[in-house]
Each structure stands twice: as structure tokens, then as C-alpha cells.
Amino acid sequence: MASLSPLLKQATPVVVDYASGSWIHGTDGRDYLDFTTGIGVTSTGHCHPRVVEAAREQTGKVIHAQYTTVMHKPLLELTDKLGEVLPAGLDSVFYANSGSEAVEAAIRLARMATGRPNIVVFQGGFHGRTVAAASLTTAGTKFSAGFAPLMAGVHMAPFPYAFRYGWDEKTAVDFALRELDYLLVSRTAPNDTAAFLIEPVLGDGGYLPAPPAFLEGLRERADRHGIVLILDEVQAGCGRTGKFWGHEYSSISPDILITAKGIASGFPISAIAASAALMAKGWPGSQGGTYGGNAVAAAAGCATLDVIRDEGLVENARVRGEQLRDGLRLLQDKYAAFADVRGLGLMQGIEFADAAGEPDPETASAVQQATTPRGLLTLTCGPAGNVVRLIPALIVTEAEIDLGLECFGHAL
Ligand code: PLP
Numbered sequence: 001m002a003s004l005s006p007l008l009k010q011a012t013p014v015v016v017d018y019a020s021g022s023w024i025h026g027t028d029g030r031d032y033l034d035f036t037t038g039i040g041v042t043s044t045g046h047c048h049p050r051v052v053e054a055a056r057e058q059t060g061k062v063i064h065a066q067y068t069t070v071m072h073k074p075l076l077e078l079t080d081k082l083g084e085v086l087p088a089g090l091d092s093v094f095y096a097n098s099g100s101e102a103v104e105a106a107i108r109l110a111r112m113a114t115g116r117p118n119i120v121v122f123q124g125g126f127h128g129r130t131v132a133a134a135s136l137t138t139a140g141t142k143f144s145a146g147f148a149p150l151m152a153g154v155h156m157a158p159f160p161y162a163f164r165y166g167w168d169e170k171t172a173v174d175f176a177l178r179e180l181d182y183l184l185v186s187r188t189a190p191n192d193t194a195a196f197l198i199e200p201v202l203g204d205g206g207y208l209p210a211p212p213a214f215l216e217g218l219r220e221r222a223d224r225h226g227i228v229l230i231l232d233e234v235q236a237g238c239g240r241t242g243k244f245w246g247h248e249y250s251s252i253s254p255d256i257l258i259t260a261k262g263i264a265s266g267f268p269i270s271a272i273a274a275s276a277a278l279m280a281k282g283w284p285g286s287q288g289g290t291y292g293g294n295a296v297a298a299a300a301g302c303a304t305l306d307v308i309r310d311e312g313l314v315e316n317a318r319v320r321g322e323q324l325r326d327g328l329r330l331l332q333d334k335y336a337a338f339a340d341v342r343g344l345g346l347m348q349g350i351e352f353a354d355a356a357g358e359p360d361p362e363t364a365s366a367v368q369q370a371t372t373p374r375g376l377l378t379l380t381c382g383p384a385g386n387v388v389r390l391i392p393a394l395i396v397t398e399a400e401i402d403l404g405l406e407c408f409g410h411a412l
Pocket of ligand 1: 039098099100101103126127128129199203204232233234235236260261
């Protein structure tokens with residue numbers, strides 16, 4: 001008899017029977033308001049009827065056709081639909097299955113295009129769990145400890161974490177850019193640097209939006225030195241932040257954009273987008289895999305993008321995100337350990353700190369665990385695990401946000 005690995009069994013006390021919209025119905029007979037959405041994946045809510053129907057219909061036509069051998073219609077359609085939302089100039093799209101694989105595809109492309117070895121990443125960044133993606137991840141040692149050697153050529157620069165430094169945003173940005181300039185002469189020369197890789201909002205690193213001035217500083221340095229700017233929009237993309245892409249809060253656009261998670265409401269598919277000229281510097285056979293760009297996942301992706309547009313979900317994420325943050329700020333006034341509330345759209349984090357202002361993962365974890373018996377599913381994140389994150393579906397209603405805040409208050 002087999003049993004689940006203890007790595008999985010510890011994960012959650014809830015077993016899903018079925019799920020719909022913002023709700024998970026457990027085998028214990030209870031309903032849970034889901035503010036985890038499979039870690040930011042079920043963007044249109046659980047089992048949106050249009051997504052279910054698109055996947056059902058596609059399953060009856062073709063489930064899998066390997067995309068380097070035979071192309072299929074859903075992937076062509078998804079590419080057209082992405083063309084309507086991608087930043088101008090990023091008109092060439094390549095597909096994989098997961099965020100980590102897309103991250104690997106992006107850095108592989110950057111290295112092939114520049115002929116340079118090094119990648120600069122930013123403190124607190126999370127880019128996945130394959131060995132290469134874990135090598136690029138600095139959100140905490142649990143992601144990369146114990147299976148060294150990691151991929152070579154990765155250099156970490158500071159992220160402007162103004163709250164933790166106790167600085168204003170401008171001071172933090174100036175500091176982080178100065179440190180980056182120093183890194184570019186001390187540890188990796190600009191002409192050895194293939195790419196900067198950054199999330200527009202740190203996800204596992206603590207739900208920290210990158211200040212627009214910081215992204216603009218990276219863009220300027222990337223242009224000056226011929227470095228490829230890669231934005232990992234795996235968690236922040238597809239409407240989550242109240243704009244379609246998280247980087248739209250700044251004036252920049254990337255050379256390579258990575259998307260996954262919310263793009264197909266739970267079906268595994270990911271993509272990188274770049275200019276056709278940059279994409280042409282890779283070569284067929286160097287990227288992808290057997291299941292990349294699966295037909296059913298692509299059909300679900302098409303339906304997801306249609307639903308996001310037709311139901312105005314980007315705007316809903318903005319408005320409901322403000323409601324959520326305002327409600328959390330009211331709670332903040334009552335709880336001393338509630339040190340910072342931040343995020344964009346429906347990507348909100350609460351950082352917990354002790355009386356000395358030091359990260360307080362014990363309280364964060366206790367609060368997160370206390371939400372489940374009160375009918376609300378939440379997650380933690382942050383380098384020290386001291387941030388509780390709330391990631392409702394983009395279809396979440398005003399009443400559901402109010403209910404979530406009430407449950408969260410009880411948990412506190
Ligand atoms: N990049 C970011 C920003 C993520 O949040 C994640 C996953 O949480 C990944 C990459 C890795 O994605 P996956 O778990 O699909 O491999």
C-alpha cells in the first residue's frame with residue numbers, strides 16, 4: 001500500500017471535494033472561502049463554467065499534439081489572444097508547462113542571445129523549484145538548501161525593501177541601484193551579464209511591489225549595457241495586481257516576460273514572450289518539452305483570457321484589492337504585531353513583527369493556521385515566513401471580501 005509523502009501530508013488539513021468560484025467544499029462537509037487560489041492560479045475562480053466548457057470541448061477534439069511536431073489550434077488562438085494584452089513589441093511567444101520551466105526558458109534565451117553567462121537576481125526573489133530556477137531563487141534557504149551544487153553564474157543584488165530597512169522608498173531605491181552598480185563592476189562585469197531577472201511584485205519573498213523607480217533604473221542599466229531585462233510575471237500577471245501585468249505600474253516594459261499561474265485558471269501552461277528578433281536568437285530544439293503548450297490547457301487559457309476581459313476582472317481585482325487593503329489597515333490599528341500591510345490589487349500581504357520590529361514568523365504562522373477552522377484559507381510567505389498573504393480569485397465579490405476580513409479578524 002502506498003501513502004502520500006510526508007512532504008505533502010503536512011501541507012493542509014483540508015481535502016477538497018469540489019470547488020466553485022471563491023469556495024472550496026471540503027470532504028469534512030465544510031465550505032472554505034479560498035484566499036489562496038492554488039497559490040494565485042485559479043484566477044477566474046474555481047471551475048468557471050466557460051473554462052470548464054472550453055476544456056471539455058477541447059478534450060473531445062485533441063488532448064495532446066506535440067507542438068514541435070504538429071501544431072494545434074488552441075495554441076494559435078491563445079497566441080492571438082495574448083497578442084492583445086502583451087506589451088508592444090513582445091510579439092513572439094513560446095510555451096511550457098510551469099512557471100519554473102518558463103523561467104528556465106527565459107534565462108536560456110537570454111544567455112543564447114547575449115553569449116554571456118551571468119544572471120543578476122534580487123534578494124527575496126522566487127523563481128521556482130527546478131534546480132536552475134531554485135538557483136535563481138533567494139526568497140529563503142528552504143528552496144535551495146541540501147542539493148548543491150546549484151547552477152553557476154547567479155549573482156544576487158539587493159531589493160529595495162524600504163519597510164525592513166526603515167527607509168523611505170526613494171532612499172531604498174537609490175541604495176539598491178547603487179549596490180547593483182557596484183555588483184556590476186565587482187562581481188560580474190556588465191559584458192558578462194546576460195540578464196536581470198526580477199518579479200514586479202515579490203511573491204514568496206513577501207508580497208513586496210518593486211517601486212516603479214527601481215524597475216526604471218533596471219531598464220536604463222539593461223539598455224546601457226545590452227543586458228536582457230526579464231520580468232517574472234508568473235504570480236503578478238494576468239490581472240492579479242489590478243493591471244493586466246504587474247510592471248504596468250511603472251513606465252517600463254521588459255525584453256522577456258514570463259507568465260504562468262493565472263493564465264489558464266488551473267490548467268498547467270506557461271509562456272515567455274519576447275520580440276521576434278530576440279526569440280530568433282534561440283533555436284528549435286533548445287527549449288520546451290513533450291507536454292509544452294498542451295491543447296486542453298491552451299483552450300482553457302483562451303477561455304480564461306476571454307473571461308478576464310468580458311467580466312472586467314482586472315478592474316475587479318483593483319477595486320476589491322482596495323477594499324481588502326482598507327479592511328486590513330483597519331485591523332492593523334488594533335494589532336501591534338501587524339507591522340505592514342501592502343500589495344497591489346488582489347495580492348495583499350500582512351507582515352508580522354515583534355515588539356523590537358524583528359520578523360515574527362511564529363505569529364504569522366499561528367494566524368494563518370487559525371484562519372482555516374474559521375472557514376478562510378490563507379498562506380504565509382516572506383524570507384522569514386512572517387507574511388500572511390491573501391490571494392482571492394479575481395471574481396471575488398464585495399461580500400466575500402467582507403466575509404474574508406471578518407474571518408481574518410476572528411483568527412487574529
Ligand atoms: N516565478 C514566480 C514569481 C512564482 O511565484 C512561481 C511559483 O510560485 C514560479 C516562478 C514557479 O512556478 P511553478 O511553481 O509553476 O514552477
